[in-house]
Amino acid sequence: MLLKTGKEVGKMERELALEIVRVTELAALASAPWMGRGDKNSADEAATLAMRAMFDSVSIRGTVVIGEGEMDEAPMLYIGEEVGNAEGPEVDVAVDPLEGTEIVAKGLNNALSVIAVAGKGNLLHAPDMYMEKLAVGPALVGKVSIEDPVEVTLEKASAALNKNISDLTVMILDRTRHESTIKTLRKVGVRIKFLSDGDVAGAMAPAFPEAGIDLYVGSGGAPEGVLAAAALSCLGGEIQGRLMPANADEFQRCLQMGIDNPYKVLTMQDMIGTEDVIFAATGVTPGEILGGVRYLADDRAETDSIVMRAKTKTIRYIRSVHFLPNKEVLHKVRKLQATPEPSDRIQSPAKIVEQAEFSQSSVNQSVLT
Secondary structure, eight states, rough: OOOOOSSSHHHHHHHHHHHEEEHHHHHHHHHHTTTTTTOOOHHHHHHHHHHHHHTTSSOOOOEEEEEOOOOOOOOOOOEEEEEEEOOSSSEEEEEEEEEOOOHEEEEEEEOOEEEEEEEETOOOOOOSEEEEEEEEOOGGGGTTTTTTTTTHHHHHHHHHHHGGGOOEEEEOOOOOOGGGHHHHHHHOOOEEEEESOOOHHHHHHHGGGGGOEEEEEEEEEHHHHHHHHHHHHHHHHHEEEEOOOOOOHHHHHHHHTOOSOTOOOOOHHHHHSOOOOEEEESSSSOOOSSSOEEETTTTEEEEEEOOOOOOOOEEEEEEEEEEEOOOOOHHHHHHHHOSOHHHTTTTTTHHHHHHHHHHHHHHHHHHOO
16 A cells, blocks of 8 residues: 555645645646757656656655666666655656657647656556557446457447447547558547647546547557556546557567566556555646646746545646746756757766756755745
8 A cells, every 4th residue: 555544644645645746847847948849858858857856855765667768768767766755655656757748849739747656566567668548437437348349349438428429539649550540430430539649648538528538549658558547547537458569579578577468458457556546747738638837927837737546536636836936946957958969968977967966956945846
């Protein structure tokens, strides 16, 4: 379990939820200045730097199980990295500092900063490869199966929701790999809403009635699938997944990460093995679920966030106004990024050392901001 039971524990979990959403807020604020500037690497780097620094003020003993990559690929928030201030519960941490790097670079919708936290050993260590996905809201939980052809899935959804098939709305990533599925969706006659990017937001959408999405289908990143499962466990929805190893190396990678049968259907229980889950997200650009970062007068910016707990199914929407001159973390991120060739900076060994020093020195200033 994430924490023991009892009223005091509930209070601690609520406090932890608010600590975590502060981390996503700063990551969103750090990446938002890169919106539309065509540099996805710098946008991602800014979010990662800010998130890593803010984690040092969070009362957990966390281990990153889904992050920016392996230790030799990512200088910060790599798989296996320890985060938090070494106080509080032992937890697994899944992060995507900037979900939708291309979205921000192109100034499009649905970019998020995302964190999920669960009791240690309860988040699937998903390899970095494609996963076939089927995500639904509460009304379709247990009513559809990823093993069915998409036509059958739509017939079952139509019956369960008491809607004509033509009144269903399906969301899917706009990718060439989905051409066959899109052709089928059009033939059947459902409405289709395309996503340019933003796999986590897309999979979450069916659980929000105001989004107007009945199902999310198609393939996307496996790590994003686990993050979506964490969110849907809080929302009462469901995601089913199936890994899609493209070659022998990816198949072997699944085995190394403890997945004995890479082709089996992954249920919510496979991806999230507990109700002790906290999920937080802050919008970077506007989307179906959250607004993006909005810049106001007098050096202020507004953020829209959501933070949820699976155990209680509590959903909190948080709108915050930040006085930017007081955000020491943001100043240090800008300073670190003020060097030539932004696309190469994040792999520089000297920069990695500077980032680590930045993370430690920023924590004291960030605690109260």
